[in-house]
Amino acid sequence: MLELFLLLAAALFSVGLYGALSQQSIVMIMMGIELMIAGVITAAAALWHFLAPAAADGQVIVVAAVVAMAVEMAMGFAVTTAVFRSRDIDTADAAEDLKG
Amino acid sequence: MTAALFAVLAVLAVTGAVLVFRCASMARATFALLASLVCVGGEVILLGLPYLGVVTVLMMVMEMVVMAVFMVAYMMNPAGLMPMSMVHNRRGALTISGVVFAGLAAGVLLAPWPGRVGTAPQDTTFQAGAALMGDQMLTMVTLGFALLATMVGATVLAVGRGRYDRFGDDLSRPRPDDPAGGGVGR
Amino acid sequence: MSALLWLLAAVPLTAGTALLLTGRRLDRPAPALGVAAAAATLGLAVASAVLRPEASAPLFAGIRAGLRVDGLSAVMTVVVAAVTLAVLVFSAGEKDRLSQGGRFHGLMLLFAGAMLITVTATTLPLLLMAWEVMGAASWALIGFWWRQPQRTRAADTAFLTTRTADLGLYLAAGAALAGGVTALDLDALAGARGPWVHLLTAGVVAAAFGKSAQLPFSFWLSRAMQAPSPVSALLHAATMAAAGAYLLLRLHALLEATAWGGPLVAWTGAATALLLGVAAAAQRDLKQLLAASTCSQIGFMVLAAGTGGVAAGTAQLTAHAAVKAGLFLAAGAWLYALGTKQLPALRGAARAWQWVGAAFTACALALAGLPPLSLWAAKDEVLAAAFAQSAALYATGLAAAAVSAVYSVKALWYVLRETPGDAWQGYDTEESGTRRVTPLMRPPLLVLAAAAVALGVLALPGVFSALRDAVGTPDEPSPSAWQLPLSAAVALSAAWLAWRIQGRGPGPRLLRPAAVRRWAAGWLGLEQAARTLAVRPVLALARATAVFDDRVVDGAVHRAARAALTAAGLARRSDDGGVDALVRAVARTARRLGRAARRPQTGLLHQYYAQAAVGFAVLTLLLLSLR
């Protein structure tokens, strides 16, 4: 059962990664990242459940992941807003000032 | 029964995830993501963490709705009515994610997972609460500060007007002139 | 006493130097000053001859510069002073041709001073110095008209020949020092040790032959005729040419010290007398004829020195000085007047200017050796000394005497004939003739002619024995009873024969075979021989050394330079190719790496995620593989 859960987590992570890598829009990239974090949550919960239920560390990781997801959302939209307001663009490709 | 439930939820989660990047309409993509995350919440509940599961669901619902608002605000084609592909380097992304999935899957299947150590307490919520408030206090504090910093940072970044716009060049105006009314003490 | 001697030497030298240094300012008064100085010198010479002073001064470490007037020197000083005075008076007459009088008279006085020191010197270094100054003065005077290249070339040839011979004196000085004669006293030279004496003798003989234009070196006297006539008269007839003979006479003890010294000198003198006489007979130019005759007469003096006849040699020298000076001055007068010295062109010259012609005739007859004139007596004394040595020498000398009669008569024949109608065509071929003889030219000619005749008194036994005592060789053989009439007869017959042959039509050649005539006319091919034997090898050697120097030494230097250059090039190339290239390569690779490092910074977010994903994957694989 643990392997199944972890496979699910891996699947979610990979789909999220594919989304983050292939999408141009910043918001869609954030959705990709959300999925990746969801994968992490699933993996953490599964590992807690199957390996170390006695300790609460697994749960703490899940809480941390949830917080991370929230922070990622907040900061993502803040940056998107700032970039949109200053550059009137919403795609990651257009904002390539850091180009080497 | 739980295995069946797990299977259903897993399939739903993955299809939801895939749908997110397949749908043309942004709203649909957002709510596909919501569905996927709700399923993940379900999985967590299934794994014996009811509180975390429901909280995840609660948070995800609100987040996705806010994301939908931002999606409509920034996306050029939120309803997906115009055929537009906002995608690049599809093949590269596919290969990388494929390789990552293969690696992870190989790791998952080949790794010698140890057995379970100890049993879950009756009330997992209490266990989490005790840990967070107990020996994991540092984590809790850090997360707290992170959230505070995010709130402040996000607000500062998102708000386009600075204090000089609101209180005048030498910050001398008694009442800030904000576009939206309201504000305490008015 | 010794001050007189220093004065004798100092007067001509200082006067000459003064005239030379003042350059053109003193050109007008130069002849008068010159004659005055010469007169003073003559006075001093006569005084020193009577008083016989002696003086010496420290010169180098251990070597003194000594002057002494003994018998021989006395005669020589008087002769030199007298001839110098006569010649300077003559050149005063010819002053419009000798425009730079200051330089001319300066050089002549300088030469006279040097000659006086030579004849009175008792130590070799002083003699050497004077000898060198004479050579230099001769060069300067031959090339007096230096704007004409052939004169300077002649001066150079004369100077080089005499200088080459003078090296013998230096060799002699060295040998003397090595041979133990540390004080280099002339009288002590004969006492040099062992083999050094031969070297010493050889050196002295070579120098004497060179200066006196004896056989191997005679050709320079022919080139010396490019000089003005007074110069030829003084230097190349009376004094300098005779200096060599004087040296041999002075060092006859040295010649006797070596077995081969005397005979070599004698035979060379005899041969020169005979052969150069033949050459003189074949000449068509009056001055060339006189020059060749000078060589042969000096040959007699050398013969006398070789056979120990010092008094005979002195007498011959004195008589010849007077005779030849007169002849040269006469030739100079005619050259000044008619502008030519070719014998055919001078036909009738004597009749045109009787005084000059009379003097010329007197001197020529003396030269021919007709009795009772001076040369006849002197020559007999020399032949007597030669007869004491060997009969063959006597025969050769007699033949030489006959030949001298021939060429004298040939000159006389041309000059005494009437002036032909077309004579003017021959005039002005070498100079622009003035068609007159200045009054100043006449007295020296007459004096010299008188001397030439008066010196015939030497034939008297009393005079000759007095001369022998003066010279210090009392036991010298005097001409026996039959020798005087024999030489007289030979001279007269030769003269008459020559006059007949010459008289039979214009241009009949005395010497029958054309080849011999051309050989004799060309001064016996001596110059050609010298050129081929000495000059060409030396030049070839010089060229070889030059080439060697260019190719080897310069070559080495160039090669070293080129090697340095190539080394530098190599260093540069290795530096450029090696070090710089390395540095540039490093810079290039750094730039390329920099560019490569910048490639992943595409600014595209999704590519950063891709890179991150790949990075983490690799990291985890690495981690797993390490564990």
Next chain:
Amino acid sequence: MADAGSWPSVLVAPAALLALAVLALCSDAVLDARTAGRPATPAAAVRPLLDVVRLLLAQPRRTPASDALLWRIGVLTAPTAAVLAVAVVPFGGHVVADLEVGVVWFNAMEALTWAGLWLAGWGPNAALPLIGGYRFLAQGLAYELPLMFALIAAAVGAESLNVGDIAAAQQGLWFAVWMPVAFAVYLASVLAFSFLGPFGYPAGRDIAGGVLGETSGVDRLLLQAGRWLLLAAGSAMAVPLFLGGGAGPLLPGWAWSLLKTLAVLGLLLWARRRVPAVRADRYVEFAWMVLIPATIVQTLVPALVVLRR
């Protein structure tokens, strides 16, 4: 402790909720009639129910390029959320699902109405419903945090997230008595998430009915039903949280629960009629600046009480 719900209770609970909703609707209609001066006859009471039949028969209108799927999901979410919310409410001794995290569940289900309303607004591809949807979100942001703190206050008071435990913990003193702020905030939030009365902003008449504007036929019916069901569920939940659940001197547990629920419903209906409509931005300012600190302090009180006990 309420016994776990057996299978029949799964059906009874929604029925009871529907009944309550209809009762509330009719009493509201009677009150309307009386205020309009019409006689409070049963016909007036039944008038709104007639609409049900009309809506079921009406030809549903379609807007161009509307997102039918999302629209339909949005409309369905409202009633389902209400039903799922009431699942954890114990009626006297009976509860459908006695969850450990009952309160959080109720909150999550209540949060679903956000998604539902926004989708209902987005569905018809029309401006005014979309504005209605946005208005509900603004209003949601306003009432959500105070509501959460109110619920947390109740949970802290009972030291448990289980609704049954909370009800049991109020034997001595009702929470409503010594957590009045939390109770008041809760009631306001109930009105807010059922966008009724003062909080009818998302369906306001100024934007032609807002979210309800473009709905017609069954959709409209479902939305209206969802609205009143949410109200009934909210008031049902109020009873165990703040009014001691089924406890009462004479009557059995469920009877007291029913009585208290009807009392709360009456109070809300009265409030809906008396309190003027509040714009969302004004209410969000009031909620965030006043209510949140108040409720935080309010939560502090039970925390201290619990710690002291």
